[in-house]
Amino acid sequence: MTEGAKRTTRSPAQALFRRLFMINGLVFAVATLVLAISPATVSAPLVLAEVPVLIVGLALMLAANALLLRRSLAPLDALTTLMQRVDLLRTGDRLPIGGNSDLTHVIATFNAMLDRLEAERSASSGHALAAQEGERRRIARELHDEIGQSLTVVLLGLKRVVDRAPDDLREDLHGVQETVRASLDEVRQVARRLRPGVLEDLGLHAALAALCSDVSQMSGVQVARAVQHDLPELGADVELVLYRIAQESLTNIARHARATRAELSLGTRDGRLTLRVTDDGQGGARQDGAGIRGMRERALLIGARLAVDSPPGEGTRVHLTIPNDRSPTR
Structure with missing residues (x-):
């Protein structure tokens, strides 16, 4: 960008200041023109009958100025509302660009900022969830290969003990055996929830x-x-x-x-x-x-x-x- 282009490029604040200055200048210029071509005059000292004329003129200028400024700054209300309801997990909420040309750059910049934040949030969530899935697979593998195998060995040992145990202890050992078998089933269910092997194997x-x-x-x-x-x-x-x-x-x-x-x-x-x-x-x-x-x-x-x-x-x-x-x- 050349030096001349840098000097002519206005910031959003400068553009907004320029618009407000032009709106106020336009209102005052029109009011001055109306006073110049109208039969209304103001005496020095002020005559009491001329006070209503001044009040009406001032009211008209303020009303015109307020109307023009309100229309010019209306997009700021929508922008504020959007800022209050923004949630990066609910994507696609954007403010349409249009209307006031001086605020278009502000709105476009805010929309672009939301695009960047959503992209960054999605990328960081992707890394976090990928790490979470990796940790799930590791824990599921340890549950299945270590705890599951250990409980299986315990079940086999209990079966040999039950076969050789006297009748008065056999019923109690059967209860212990069923408890261990239930624990093994629970471990397998937890491992399956952590790592859906059926999803990878069968679809x-x-x-x-x-x-x-x-x-x-x-x-x-x-x-x-x-x-x-x-x-x-x-x-x-x-x-x-x-x-x-x-x-x-x-x-x-x-x-x-x-x-x-x-x-x-x-x-x-x-x-x-x-x-x-x-x-x-x-x-x-x-x-x-x-x-x-x-x-x-x-x-x-x-x-x-x-x-x-x-x-x-x-x-x-x-x-x-x-x-x-x-x-x-x-």
């Missing part, structure tokens, strides 16, 4: 079916499942996000909703992939908890939009929509 359909079955068995909530068979090709990151959001939604239903029935559906609607999880519970969730905010962060990773509707007494509806231009990555 999304089988993983969702196993998830719904597990939730039904553990909580008693009947989970109906409707998954489209001919889903479009999905990337591994999209499948993982879909699984985790479905898992968190069903877990919330089992823990907090007091529901008797839930429904999970996945399919394409209007050309977009849509995941819906609903229940017939108490609803009434007013604020996003850690679970819902975690789901929003996962949705940002694949450019999806998550909506959670929870009217009191009408259950909760989780709706995830993946855009059409989401390309699969493997």
Whole structure:
């Protein structure tokens, strides 16, 4: 940029000052012209009959000045409102650029700042969630390979002891054996929730079916499942996000909703992939908890939009929509 261009480029504050100065100057110029061509005069000293003329003229100038300034500064109200409701987990909230040309640069700069913040938040969330998934896999592997194997060895040892134990101790040893077997099953369930091996081995359909079955068995909530068979090709990151959001939604239903029935559906609607999880519970969730905010962060990773509707007494509806231009990555 040349020195001449630097001198002619005005900052937003300078542009706004120039506009306000021009508006006030225009009002005063018009008022002066009206006084010059009108028969109204002001005597020295001031005559009492001329006071109403001055008051009316002043009122007209103030009204005209207020109207022009209000129209000029109106975008600032919308900008302030947007600043108050901004949430980086709810993307796409922007102020349309138009109207006052001097504030266009301010609005465009604020929109660009939101774009940068959302991109940075998405990138940082991606790194954090990737690290979290890695830690989940490590813990699940240790649970399965170490604790699971240790409990299996204990079960085998107990079986040999039971076979050689006297009759009066055999019943007690059977109780211990069942307790260890139940603990082994719980360890395997925890490992499966931490690392959905079925998702990697058998795919999304089988993983969702196993998830719904597990939730039904553990909580008693009947989970109906409707998954489209001919889903479009999905990337591994999209499948993982879909699984985790479905898992968190069903877990919330089992823990907090007091529901008797839930429904999970996945399919394409209007050309977009849509995941819906609903229940017939108490609803009434007013604020996003850690679970819902975690789901929003996962949705940002694949450019999806998550909506959670929870009217009191009408259950909760989780709706995830993946855009059409989401390309699969493997």
